[in-house]
Amino acid sequence: MFSLERWQEILETISKNKLRTFLTGLSVASGIFILVILLGFGQGMQNGISAEFQRDAANRISVYSGVTSMGYKGLNPGRFIEMTNDDYNYLITKYEDDIEFKSSVYRIWSGTLNYGNESGSYRVEGVYPDYQFLENENLVAGRYINYDDQRLKSKIMVIGNKVQQDLFAGKSAVGEYVQINGINFKVVGVYSDPGGEREETRVFVPLSTSQRVFGGADKVRNLGFTLKPQENFEDALAQSLQFSAEIEEFLKERHLVAPEDTSAINVNNTLESAKRFYDLIGMIKTFFWVVGICTIIAGVVGVSNIMLIIVKERTKEIGIRKALGAQPLSIIGMVLHESIFVTAIAGFTGLILSMALLEVLGPNMQMDYIKNPSVNFNVAITTVFILVFAGALAGFVPAWRAARIKPITALREE
């Protein structure tokens, strides 16, 4: 079947029919090319949207404390529970592998800011550096709080866009000193928040600083965590629920809160948004698969069409060959061998070109909602084989029919 003589014959036929070969090859190569680029951008969109949603911290878990509603172990109801640095440190150590971003928050009620003649009342919170990601804040100037600030208990602050507008009237706030309840803090950064103005009227200082300066001791107001993203929603949901339950149990036990008390320790799990996020990713994946499959079908139809035309065009030649002693099997073999050879070469050419393009362009893509388009090599190579196989199958039927045509009929064909 794959003798040297056959190869010589095929290669000669291919080289003498350059246009035909080129057109067949082009349709296969462009089909694969488009498919790979499409799947690549599908992946890119998924990456991009994932990135958007993760910055939103849609999987954020918040813990608030409150007042106990029932007595427990001899303690009266109505106690105010306050979480401490120890709670936070214990949790982030215990769940180090699962947690992506983490921060505890100490809130200063009614912080008054003064800068020159301007003043205003804002929500001032002491936070860790990760809080930027929990809140989905983007820096527009300067920097965010860092761990050195925590360690040194620096009197620095990061303010929202709106605060800058209010106090600085369009001037840059970075480097200026602003008083919080009469104490000077240096502005090191200004952030914006997709949540809008309400979210931008907040002021952040290092947690350690806030606890020392504003008399917080080791108390924290709430805790925020995000867990590392999982492959699918079910895994993320299960992990998140388990995490929530475990920290709730831990905190209740530690602060002597009745297990059935629902008001003293609140663990708020933003699963609703997470579900939307995973649903959206699922839909994008499905969409691109549907488009991809349609592209393959279009490619298969194209290849089939060309094979039909090629066999039709060669009917007379087949008649001549049969008159000269070609056997039906050798005719089928000739047509299939050629078509498989051409589609395979063209398919891999398209594959290599498109993968190369994605490799070069992918990491440099800087667009909203598209991030690092790439394609799974196994998926791409499978589609090449599907196309080659479909081309062969599509070529087989007309080849088989051509091989069965009586040579006299084929010779009459003009």
Next chain:
Amino acid sequence: MITIKDLHKSYTMGTNSLHVLKGINFSVQEGELVSIMGSSGSGKSTLLNILGMLDEADQGSYTLDGVPIKNLNEKIAAQYRNKFLGFIFQSFNLINYKSALDNVGMPLYYQGMKRKERTEKAMAYLEKVGLANWAHHMPNELSGGQKQRVAIARALASDPKVLLADEPTGALDTKTSYEVMDLIQGINDEGKTILIVTHEDDIAHMTKRIVNLKDGLIIDDAPVNQIRAASHV
């Protein structure tokens, strides 16, 4: 070499059945040069197609070189065509993307001959028909006479028992026709059995025997005095 007994063939076209061959009895000895004549519709091409195993008879027997040709499947028919027969067509039927040399080599390819040997042998046959210098030309670079000579070389390449020519001069002018006939006579002189279907009287008289067909029956079958084509060239 060829023996045909009571050969019948009819074609069905819609509801009409057209009885083309109505009982042909006919035999050809080795080394003969026979022309089959007749007006169009007399069944001469059909007869040639059956002789060439390109078509099958409905009834009757056909023996070629002692082998009964009957109930052939495609595979065996292809083998027999390759081994026993060489075809020459009115429209040459060369493969247009192959050089003259490769065209001549085609039957040898289907015999499974290696490329080197094939090329040598094909070249020898091209020399024989006087086209050695044109070996690497494509069919569209050749004149009609040259194409037909390539086709004759191809028909000879597999060293068949019988050459079957269907109007070999039909597409050629008189002078070229005579040159082709001269070549065919030369091949016959070397002992090859040749059958020619023609409707041209002068061509027919360049063979050694004329078989006349009319309405599917042989009405006349007689040897003639061969006119050498060379005397007209």
